[in-house]
Amino acid sequence: MDERTTSGDGRPARIGEDRTGGDPRRNEPNERERDQRDEGDQRRDERNENDLERADRRWNELLQELRVAQTGVQILFGFLLAVVFQPRFAELGELDQAIYVTTVVLGAATVGALVGPVSFHRLVSGRRIKPEMVAWASRLTIVGLVLLYCTMASTFLLILRVVLHDALALWLVVLMALWFALWWFVIPLWARSRTSD
Template sequence: MTSKPCGPGSRGPKTGCHETPEERADRRWGELLQELRVAQTGVQILFGFLLAVVFQPRFAELSDTDRAIYVVTVMLGSAAALIGPVSYHRLVGGRRLKPQTVTWASRLTVLGLVLLLCTMCCALLLILRVALHDSLALWLVGGMALWFLVCWFVVPVRALARSSRERGN
């Protein structure tokens, strides 16, 4: 079974044209792994920073609210490790489930990115609360959260919707 023929302007196999489902799954898996490598580096740096915060002398001076924000941030950071897709692949690999594996790994990656967004916003809130000592921190974090949402999710979803409309799907 082959995929649908590509439209005008396609340039061959590297665009996903004329791939079998297995070839498409292999290509998508390779692309997903590259994306995970980029995201995991950022998560590791952020999580390392978070783990070090508790050992700083000023940590004892944090208010109960700031400590609660810290704990939530660390928990979100540990959940956003983005290792799930690799584990999923390792457990089901070799069982002729590559297309399904790529689909589920992609979903786990999106979930990991949502958790990373929450981790970044919480870490930013904690840092700005300590730095500014006022309610401006919450507004600044809200603005950054909106920026992240637009860049990470809204723009890609709009591009996908536009592409679907142009193809008549």
């Protein structure tokens, strides 16, 4: 018994014609396929990459940045740990020893923040949340850079106080702190604001 069907525009459907509007013999996409294709195109940016491809690229870029930062942190933290075993450390006053302890704590916190993205990646790997992981790793890296900035300033203060023994040490530390802040934070944020506009 022949059953009559209708196509998407209300007319009787021909044999082999898709009811949703596409014709399989002509390889024409139906309405649902066109919507899915449009949605996929909208999720691609000017680099012609989807969300997962963008997350992979951002993660690789972040790894390169972390390698640079972690190398500096390791050298600095190793220096700080060695200072306490030097004979002259016992000659430091209470204020200088307090600055040293603060510097070591800041250095340890910096290591924790900058190594955090690696641990984060390992613990959530395979959970299919890479875009979210990259966002969290980026935040941890920014926290690590701020802590590294504080560690550098505190280290400069400790060294210059021991070497100079006068108020010039504080002014030099302020000058260097402003120099670091200019290139690490001010100029990048200024460039970011111009781009967003």
